[in-house]
Amino acid sequence: MPTKPDGVFVIYKKLPGDTEDFNGSVKLDQYSGKVLAVTDSRVAGLGDRILNSFTPIHYGTFGGLPTRIFYVFVGLAPTILMITGLVMWWLRRKLKKPGAIALATSE
Known part of the structure; x- marks a missing residue:
């Protein structure tokens, strides 16, 4: 839930091809519901893929x-x-x- 007037809703989604963590996300405007940003981990850049690979190592789920x-x-x-x-x-x-x-x- 947004805590500021200019905050956004962030919904995390596990996409096909993702590991156990939820790297895909959708950011929605809290007033209109308009989609502000979509993060698709399947087409992420090299830096994002490297950072996303640390999550299963951190939690020991790999x-x-x-x-x-x-x-x-x-x-x-x-x-x-x-x-x-x-x-x-x-x-x-x-x-x-x-x-x-x-x-x-x-x-």
């Missing part, structure tokens, strides 16, 4: 279920690294306490 599972693991990697880093820091801090070194060397 390789089916295996790619989505891989994206889950990649998404969880920072959390796992943070947890293991905190555990390593805590254990190292625990060993640096006075008496902890003596206990560690006496074994």
Whole structure:
């Protein structure tokens, strides 16, 4: 919905030959319904085709279920690294306490 008096309606459409994303669009005047612009991804220029190819890569929809599972693991990697880093820091801090070194060397 347009939020300004000079705004337009934008309708996104998946055209035949498109991948999973909606790259085709129609812009309509909010008062008269007149078509202001039509974007057809099938006849887009090279730059638009390159930019449109990033969408399935960004959302992980290009390789089916295996790619989505891989994206889950990649998404969880920072959390796992943070947890293991905190555990390593805590254990190292625990060993640096006075008496902890003596206990560690006496074994």
